[in-house]
Amino acid sequence: MSPGKQASANTESVDNYLKAILTLGGREESRVTIKSLAERLRIAPASVTNMLQKLSGSTATLVDYERHGGVQLSPAGKRRALEVVRHHRLIETFLYEVLDYPLEEVHEEAERLEHFISERFEERIAAKLGHPKIDPHGHSIPSMEGEMTARESMLLADVIEDGIFVIDSVSDQDTHNLRLIEACGITPGARLRVRKNSSSDSYSVSIGRSSKAYDLSREVARDVRIIRLKG
Ligand SMILES: [Zn+2]
Structure with missing residues (x-):
């Protein structure tokens, strides 16, 4: 591997750490655990710890890392x-x-x-x-x-009471789920009628005024964020 290539691979992985910490930390700027970061990045916890030690020890500190207290972005890391x-x-x-x-x-x-x-x-x-x-x-x-x-949105998978919602966003993390979601016509901005199926762990949804209903498993429903319009 050429030195140039190595340097760019490095930037890439640093960026991915920062992005994952931002996503997992949410808006509250709470600290992120090594376990959840390792899961998100699909990297062994020991390697994650290693990287965080490097990142918090560098001159331009990008993260605030504590051995037992997890990790948080510094202002530079957040930027x-x-x-x-x-x-x-x-x-x-x-x-x-x-x-x-x-x-x-x-x-x-x-x-x-x-x-x-x-x-x-x-x-x-x-x-x-x-x-x-x-x-x-x-x-x-x-x-x-x-x-x-x-925006204040909730996961479709967290719906307890049936109702009418507007679709806020869909996750880009899982191609397979995204295809299923798209096939139902779930797209940001559309209206969604949601009914929780009590017998199975799934959700029955229909888009806009359509009477056609689709069943979504809890796993797929975790990839859709919605905002309640009315009960
Ligand atoms: Zn994306």
Whole structure:
């Protein structure tokens, strides 16, 4: 491996750590456990600990790591994480809107490209797309200044009372689930009628005014975020 290649692989993995800590920490800036970080990154906990020690010991400290207290992003780490998330979501939007990629393929491509695009390229994509605030999965795109609007949404899998909801976003993490979700017509902004099936651990959903209902397993329902409109 050439030295250049090694350096870029490094940037990539640092970025992925920062992004995972941002996602898992949510808005409360709570500390993230090594276990949950290891699961999210699909890396052994020992390697995660190793990396965090490096990241918290570097001159430009990106994370605040404590042996038994988990990890949190430093202000610099948070800035970088939001920058990478902005890249990721802009690229996804560009691939979907301009290059006509199928929704379930944009994430993987964006995972590769997000670390490497220049400020200029980012600016041009944003301008071309009309400075979008939401990506095709329904996720907020952070602004150039690193601000990201947060909406109060809940997991479909956490619905206890049946009702009418609006679809907030769908997860981009699992291609298989995303395909199932799309096949039902679940798309951000659409209305969703939800009925919890008491006999099986699943949810019966119908889109808009359609009477056609689809059954979603709890596993798939974990990948859909919704906002309640009425009971
Ligand atoms: Zn994605």
